[in-house]
Amino acid sequence: MSVEPEVPIVQVEEVRENPVLYKIISSDNHVFTISEHAVKLSKTLWDLITNLGLTAENALDNPIPVENVNGKNMETIVQFCERHKYDEEEPEYTNYIREFVLPEWDRQLLSIDNEELFQLILATNYLDIQKLMDYCCRVIGDMAKDKTPEELRIIYGIPTDAEDDALERSASDSPGPSG
Amino acid sequence: MIGSNIRPWVFFTVSTEYQESMKAFFDISGGTAYPNLILSIFGVVTNLIHVYFLSQTLKKHPVFACFMVIGIADFFQFFSVFVIETVVVINYIDNRNCVSYINMADLIFKLTSLYLYWCGATTASWMIIMVAIIQGQDLKVQHFLTQRHAATVSKVTVTAVTILKTFVLFTLILLYCQVEYEACISTEYQESMKEFFTISGGTVAVAPRRVNNNNYLQMSEYLRKNPEAMLSLFFYEHIQNEKPYEALIRFTKFLKIRENSHEYNLIMMKAKTEKDKINSDRLKMQNIIQNDKNAIHYCILYEFLQKKPIGQSYKTFCNTVGKGVVDYKEFKNFFDRFARGNAPEIEILGSGSVHSLPTLPEEILVKIVEKSGLKERLTLRKVSRCFRSIVDESKLICQKIDIRFTDLFTEICIESLPMINYQQKSEQCVIDCGGNRTILNGERHIECALRDLNTILKNPKFELRILKTTFLLGIPFLFNGFIPTEWTPIHWNDDTEPILSILPFLKPGILEKIRIKMDVDFSEQMKKVVKLEQWKQAIELDMRKTHFELPLEHLTHFKRFSVFIPKITEEQVVSIKETLFKSTNFESCSLNYYEDELDLEYIQSKVGPHIQDNNTGALLFKDQETKTVFEIQLGDESIDIVRKC
Numbered sequence: 001m002s003v004e005p006e007v008p009i010v011q012v013e014e015v016r017e018n019p020v021l022y023k024i025i026s027s028d029n030h031v032f033t034i035s036e037h038a039v040k041l042s043k044t045l046w047d048l049i050t051n052l053g054l055t056a057e058n059a060l061d062n063p064i065p066v067e068n069v070n071g072k073n074m075e076t077i078v079q080f081c082e083r084h085k086y087d088e089e090e091p092e093y094t095n096y097i098r099e100f101v102l103p104e105w106d107r108q109l110l111s112i113d114n115e116e117l118f119q120l121i122l123a124t125n126y127l128d129i130q131k132l133m134d135y136c137c138r139v140i141g142d143m144a145k146d147k148t149p150e151e152l153r154i155i156y157g158i159p160t161d162a163e164d165d166a167l168e169r170s171a172s173d174s175p176g177p178s179g
Numbered sequence: 180m181i182g183s184n185i186r187p188w189v190f191f192t193v194s195t196e197y198q199e200s201m202k203a204f205f206d207i208s209g210g211t212a213y214p215n216l217i218l219s220i221f222g223v224v225t226n227l228i229h230v231y232f233l234s235q236t237l238k239k240h241p242v243f244a245c246f247m248v249i250g251i252a253d254f255f256q257f258f259s260v261f262v263i264e265t266v267v268v269i270n271y272i273d274n275r276n277c278v279s280y281i282n283m284a285d286l287i288f289k290l291t292s293l294y295l296y297w298c299g300a301t302t303a304s305w306m307i308i309m310v311a312i313i314q315g316q317d318l319k320v321q322h323f324l325t326q327r328h329a330a331t332v333s334k335v336t337v338t339a340v341t342i343l344k345t346f347v348l349f350t351l352i353l354l355y356c357q358v359e360y361e362a363c364i365s366t367e368y369q370e371s372m373k374e375f376f377t378i379s380g381g382t383v384a385v386a387p388r389r390v391n392n393n394n395y396l397q398m399s400e401y402l403r404k405n406p407e408a409m410l411s412l413f414f415y416e417h418i419q420n421e422k423p424y425e426a427l428i429r430f431t432k433f434l435k436i437r438e439n440s441h442e443y444n445l446i447m448m449k450a451k452t453e454k455d456k457i458n459s460d461r462l463k464m465q466n467i468i469q470n471d472k473n474a475i476h477y478c479i480l481y482e483f484l485q486k487k488p489i490g491q492s493y494k495t496f497c498n499t500v501g502k503g504v505v506d507y508k509e510f511k512n513f514f515d516r517f518a519r520g521n522a523p524e525i526e527i528l529g530s531g532s533v534h535s536l537p538t539l540p541e542e543i544l545v546k547i548v549e550k551s552g553l554k555e556r557l558t559l560r561k562v563s564r565c566f567r568s569i570v571d572e573s574k575l576i577c578q579k580i581d582i583r584f585t586d587l588f589t590e591i592c593i594e595s596l597p598m599i600n601y602q603q604k605s606e607q608c609v610i611d612c613g614g615n616r617t618i619l620n621g622e623r624h625i626e627c628a629l630r631d632l633n634t635i636l637k638n639p640k641f642e643l644r645i646l647k648t649t650f651l652l653g654i655p656f657l658f659n660g661f662i663p664t665e666w667t668p669i670h671w672n673d674d675t676e677p678i679l680s681i682l683p684f685l686k687p688g689i690l691e692k693i694r695i696k697m698d699v700d701f702s703e704q705m706k707k708v709v710k711l712e713q714w715k716q717a718i719e720l721d722m723r724k725t726h727f728e729l730p731l732e733h734l735t736h737f738k739r740f741s742v743f744i745p746k747i748t749e750e751q752v753v754s755i756k757e758t759l760f761k762s763t764n765f766e767s768c769s770l771n772y773y774e775d776e777l778d779l780e781y782i783q784s785k786v787g788p789h790i791q792d793n794n795t796g797a798l799l800f801k802d803q804e805t806k807t808v809f810e811i812q813l814g815d816e817s818i819d820i821v822r823k824c
Contacts, residue, residue, distance in 0.1 A: 068473070118539055125543055133546060140536070141551035149561035157535025161564045 020056045023063035030071030038081035043128035073123040080109060080132050102138055110139045216264040222257035226250055244329035249306045256299030259292045294348050302340045309336055398484055399434050406449060411474035412481050413450040414464035418499045423454060468500050470540045475505060483517045548573040553594055574640040583649040589628035601628045650677045678708055687712035694721040702728045709733040723771055731755045735762060741769040749778055752818060753785045759820055760809055767821040779813045
């Protein structure tokens with residue numbers, strides 16, 4: 001009887017030659033494969049990977065469950081990270097006036113309806129992807145271009161002060177006895 | 180009587196404590212709805228037939244009048260049972276029989292049907308007793324019962340029962356009015372209601388929440404294994420309970436985590452660190468839960484597991500996390516989901532939908548605002564109060580603000596925004612912003628302009644690269660105050676000093692460059708200006724076209740400066756050269772003067788050992804100690820001194 005290692009040596013070499021890949025499972029059990037460079041864009045995921053001690057050898061056997069992000073958002077995020085994995089780190093810009101044009105590819109990726117975009121922002125915030133966050137915020141900010149406050153209220157679904165007040169009132173006082 | 184074996188179940192869908200012991204009872208009562216319904220239909224139909232035959236034979240014997248009343252009363256009774264059971268069955272099919280929610284329509288329906296049932300049942304019973312007594316008397320005394328007697332007895336019984344039951348009904352209504360209005364009513368009241376109904380003859384049956392124990396265990400386990408959930412629950416309990424230890428004990432005990440076990444200690448440590456982070460501020464805990472969808476879900480699950488009636492759970496939840504965080508409908512949906520045993524798979528982000536911007540956490544909103552242009556921000560400010568505060572407090576970096584004051588108008592140019600013009604037309608101020616005109620009556624243009632400017636300047640995180648202000652003399656107002664916190668117009672008079680109305684309000688040390696261009700004599704003002712910290716800590720000065728008539732010592736602290744000196748002397752040049760060569764931070768300067776005012780050769784002979792560059796004519800100096808090289812260019816209109824290396 002000989003104790004053979006469970007993973008054949010050949011396979012290990014294969015993994016080494018290829019870029020290191022990680023598996024991520026979204027909340028609705030979709031599995032995504034993402035490369036090491038791409039996953040580094042997400043601070044949360046990378047911290048998780050380092051803390052879990054995942055290496056090139058065991059990465060694919062240990063999928064990372066991300067319970068807070070659903071498959072749809074995860075797909076967008078993975079696409080984005082793969083696209084931007086070799087980007088140079090941008091200096092944090094201090095001047096908002098700096099002319100910043102969203103690249104065409106990213107604009108396409110982020111042309112989704114508001115609800116999806118807001119969900120994506122929450123997911124991005126959770127995964128801590130600075131660049132995607134910037135882009136999403138920019139897309140939302142751009143929606144406001146040449147709009148009146150009334151239009152913005154509709155676009156962003158913001159309640160008016162009166163509605164806010166009513167909400168607050170109903171939340172803070174209890175109405176009198178019912179007839 | 181036909182159908183009198185029907186058990187008059189009155190389903191009052193007011194849920195009470197979920198009690199294991201009553202489970203079987205509830206199951207039976209739920210199941211009896213169908214036979215009850217069938218029997219009540221049968222009862223209604225047979226009663227109608229009965230009443231029809233009675234009406235035919237009414238004249239034959241006086242007792243039939245009494246039977247008629249009993250028949251009608253029975254009809255009401257069966258009819259109300261029929262209606263109630265139908266509703267119960269519909270609810271049952273819809274799987275909504277665990278609702279404790281009562282709205283006005285529900286209440287009216289329930290009270291009416293109950294009233295009808297009571298009247299019917301009681302009238303029928305009493306009439307039977309009356310008929311028995313009368314028949315007994317009739318046996319003793321012949322023709323005791325006449326039509327008149329029968330009518331009187333019937334009327335009296337019906338009236339008495341109706342009055343009595345009306346009183347009962349009003350007592351019920353009064354009871355409702357006494358209870359503070361809530362979407363859901365609290366247990367104590369439900370308990371009293373239950374008792375009340377039981378005493379009055381009806382029975383209150385409560386639909387069971389069909390959750391088996393296994394699911395409860397799984398759900399508690401789910402919470403226990405989730406450190407985030409444990410922290411949320413700690414906050415949740417701590418908001419309700421002032422003492423952190425008691426809060427900890429309460430929920431750990433509930434989740435059956437043994438005190439001093441490893442698990443318990445872990446939770447305690449985490450709770451302590453997180454609590455210290457926010458200084459035990461319970462309002463902050465509330466905020467943390469409010470802004471975290473997961474935390475909200477954990478708390479709802481926790482409430483669910485406590486097996487309290489949903490109304491009470493919702494009340495506790497609202498009082499703890501805040502009213503309006505989750506509306507009742509959503510809350511109920513969660514309960515229903517948990518009841519179906521869905522808890523361990525709650526997927527968090529997908530479940531709550533985000534339709535509008537304000538539902539995002541504030542930190543994200545701030546990021547969005549910071550990525551928006553100034554114009555968009557100013558529009559966003561007007562959208563709602565909540566956004567105004569976010570816009571006013573998020574970081575704003577501005578390249579340049581250009582303000583021009585004249586006696587008739589003020590112009591403000593911020594960044595690349597279209598220029599805003601405030602024009603004075605007698606008592607009106609006409610504001611023109613990129614073609615949009617607004618007219619304000621009884622306002623001065625400077626006041627309007629500065630008020631608008633303040634919306635940006637009062638932002639505590641506002642950063643400005645260049646502030647350019649231009650004054651045309653003769654303006655009736657000028658401002659005074661603080662930049663960037665406040666600018667208030669003051670009355671103009673001859674003593675008003677434009678530089679002193681701005682410079683002292685800029686932050687010393689932050690202000691790097693001062694550029695002054697004046698066409699009039701303002702040396703008195705400059706005497707005060709050079710004493711300002713803002714002047715002393717600035718790095719660069721540009722006054723190349725403006726007369727500087729004070730001693731040159733006031734300039735030597737600048738890294739770079741450029742001034743025009745109208746009454747320059749050779750001695751001044753030589754002395755400033757000596758000072759600047761010794762200065763450690765000096766880089767370059769330019770001394771401008773009226774043409775041919777200086778004897779350049781005399782200066783060259785006095786400045787010490789140097790080498791003259793043949794091409795440019797510049798004089799080069801090398802300091803032996805510090806190895807630095809200075810260059811002096813003597814020109815007909817200016818002397819430039821530069822540190823080379």
